[in-house]
Amino acid sequence: MGRSDPPRLSRSARNARVPWIPAATADEIRDHVQQRLRLMAGLIFWVCLVLFGFVLSLYELYPQTRPLGADLVHAFAFAGLAALGAIWGIAMRRPLAIQVLYRIDALIVLCIGGVFGLSAYVNSEQRAAVWAAFIWHTFTVFSRALIVPSTGRRTAVTGVVSYVPFLAAGVGMAIQRPQQLEIPPVPFVIGVVLFAGMATVLATTGSRLIYGLRADLRQARQLGQYTLTGLIARGPMSAVYHARHALLRRPTAVKLLPPEKHGADDLARFEREVQHMSQLTHPNTVAIYDYGRSPDGVFYYAMEYVDGVDLEVLIHLDGPLPAPRAVQVLRQICGALDEAHSRGLTHRDVKPANVILCRRGNQPDVVKVLDFGLVVEVERGEGGSGAPAVLGTPAYLAPEVITSPGDVGPRSDLYGVGAVAYFLLTGERVFAGTSVAQLCLAHVHETPVPPSQRTDRPISAELEALVLACLSKDPGARPESARALRAALDLVPEADQWDEDAALAWWTSFEERRKPAADGGSAGPRTITVDLMARATTSGEVA
Template sequence: MTPDRWRRIDELFDAASRLDPDTREGWLRQACDGDDVLRDEVLRLLSHDERAELERFLPAPEAIDRTGDRTGTWPPHAAGRHPAGLESIGRNGAAPGGRDGGFTPIAAIHPGSGPGSSAGRHVPAKQRLLGLVCLSLGLALLMLSWKYLVARDPAPTQAIPYSILIVASCGVALLILRPAPLSPSRARFLELGMIGLVAGVFAVSQYQTMLDFARRGDPLRAQFVMNHRVLIAAILVLCHGLYAPSDWRKSGLVVGLIAVLPFATLLALYLRNPGPMAWLGGMGPRGGTSPLVLVGFDAMLLLILAAGSASGSHLIARLRREVREARQVGQYRLLRKLGVGGMGEVYLAEHQFLKRPCALKLIKPGIESGAKALARFEREVRLTATLSHPNTVEIYDYGRTEDGVYYYVMEYLPGMNLAELVERHGPLPPGRAIYLLRQICLALREAHGVGLVHRDIKPSNIIVARRGGEDDVAKLLDFGLVLPGPSNGASDLSDEGRILGTPLYMSPEQATVRQELDACSDLYSLGAVAYYLLTGRPPFHEGGMIEILVALARDPAVPPSLIHPGIPEDLERLVLKCLEKNPDDRFRDADALERALGQCRCAAHWGPAQAARWWLTAGDPMETGSGEDASGRPTADALEARHSA
């Protein structure tokens, strides 16, 4: 099935899944315009989706057709060793061995744990917001009751600010009580918005009420209003520390503004209405003091309280972060942090029952906030889970923590990425570079075959590991920017007009923010990775980001043999062909590039025997020795002990 066909199926599936089941078939019949094969395929996927919702689990993936696999033409494996990841998987998913040689659960996604799950995933955040809303409603109702039932204030316009607060609080409450997910950034916005709204409403009310009493010639009651607003400001300062914990800078800014707001309102009132507020200027001389002294003590107490609230808010935020790092996420126990990226943090984790090490990626709060960003996160997991090639990282699970942080779980790869490999050991021998690049070509062949473009191929996104008794197994990961092939709907999810990817390794067409990217863009990036493996540096690296982007679009790449002599001529021509500015001048697809790599004269200089020898003598000592399971993989306990040593 062609990529265009798959994209059409995906579009129809998304549209039909939003319709009522009774009207889907009639709509599909009209939308497919007589194409019964297309309609049947979409109906089949919809049926699978409905069954998954009922069973709370998706069916196991089909066994992979490997009739076209070219690994058979590679150098022969050593005796007694088997290619990693070629074990067959039964239709029920109960395979005796996974792609890494050990037991592997079905590479499927639990619908109940994903972004579309029901309420209950954001209990702490929603409880904080509900508490803040209830407090706001209570303050507004209390003030209205006091003014019109106890004090019997005759000015009806003074009810307007409190009415606005009540309506806004009810609207926020309805938003919180919806079963739809509430992102961390939206929760933070609502928390700050509610506190700011309450402060603003009471500032307006203070202005109105004090001016009204001043015009009536009742300065004593105006003073009482000021004292009341100072107390309310103190309540808001404390509430911010409890309901919106943050670092001390952000929290200090917010509570500082709240603390000075009553006095700023008083100053504005005095400057704008000097006649009615003349009593304020006369209070000091009559009492042998000044107006500043009259309000200074309250201001000092509020500022001290604001400092304490900011410190407490920072402490609560830090404790929440530490608890998040030390807690158990779902059925996974976090052991230690493996790394930090632009989108989140990756932890070494262990499944509660399988006791198998895995890598768990926590998406940073605030990163996955907008609708497009959330869709991009979900798409990364779902698309990666559909890819089953042994050289693509395997996704086990994904979900969302109780405080709204998204995560997904993938296979743990005890090894190093290509950037670390070159940094530690220098440029690779040409034969080894070919050996690794061919594996990534095979992973891309599967992705491109279903119309997916990775868009962020770089050395740090390719792991070299020991898997299932095999050495130098290359794994392609981080599909956070992956796109279906040219499609308006898919492009919308990747923020039109923004450069997404890594400039050092992106293609010229990607650097110019063209949305219609295809497989040739990935082949350029893979050529840039090959250039880095052979020379120790990317093709264009001098200057800042703008200079690099200009060079990508304008300058030809320097032949790698001029930087690192000894690179075979046929391999150099191949790399430079990948780096052509015009996509039409590059290789037709990943399959063609893989065949060309295999035809290089130095391709036979590296194979499983050479890889095993290298890992035995020069590989990372943390990945050898004791503490391994039957398949040669480090156990979770051994890994934790090593990393804490």
């Protein structure tokens, strides 16, 4: 078969700094601002209600403390409380345009400033009431800076405007009631300006810091056009995140290599992975959408997100598969490997955890083969210096991978397919061991127990013989190719015993069972025992 050389990343592509865009969409920003405004309106409503109740109780208990203009202040306070209650309980329950929300934001603080400013002016004969009004409004300004996402500039403008009623009250008191002031009118007005100015500066500084931290958090979740929304899996070399494209809005998985993993070998292997996978277009291979590098050096690539279950988890949850279903899964794995092998590529890490079973549209039991991070170009080898490295997962390593890593080829992948088939049919690994060394020795020297002897489920003699042929120590005794193995699977008795109706019935049941966990129901977490030794790499790390 001919081989297509992988496209090489140009120097400019490798060193490109992908522009970062705001992580949140316009709708998400609007929803967040509206949620915070509603929170602030509710908090201020209840705080002011308690304060108003306290003042009314005070006037009832001590009538002599009631100022002459109390009725006017109470009327404005009632109106303000009614407006806050309407905003909190009614208006903010439906989506509003972002500009409307910004106006409501300014209106809330301005109205509260007006009520407290009026209270300060009307109650000017009670100096404690004047400064209490000033302090209570300052609490409101600070609360807004903490709760509502806002730029420093908008907070500064809102703060200045909200203190205008106090400045007007101060000027009015200085002109009309100077005898009630303890200090001369001019210093009094200057003091009001300084107090309001310092409060606004502090609120603006806090708002800018909080807004900047939130922007940094959004930026940290952004890679190119992709927003990271949640961790899917993490391994020793890389991490995979669920992501969303800024424009297409399609679910995506993004795999990235953190800066601390940027050794020359790791980065070369990661770039090789995206190069190789970008060539593969088989429907049973995970598709690559994009790749790049973030400004802080994180290399990443985006691939299709597969909402399914990997075969390792599937067997731990449901036990061994019926042989007819296992045959259908294995056929699709062979299809993906056949394309890779035809391009001169060997996967080198075929294992249950690297095969996801999912639904595509209404098509059940669709296989997706992923994680070509250990792929090797057969005709050129690793392309590096020194002896070839032993790479792979011990429970699924072909003997030649252990004894002669330089001789790895397509039939090494077929050994992995045989080991996966064994696991699907029996729920057990081909060999057990307490260390990587024991597993490797078993693959090289021990004869596998026939799968029919390790399960009560029926397995035809033809299927068992095919699985054991794949597990042969001699690569030459295995099927000639992935295509030949798929053709042989078509001939086993179980080949036509698993139909689409059976698959759809299983998926309907499976999705019902996993709904409580997805919906946060009361079913509680499900504990799965995972054989970490089977997932360890030959260097001793857990893959």
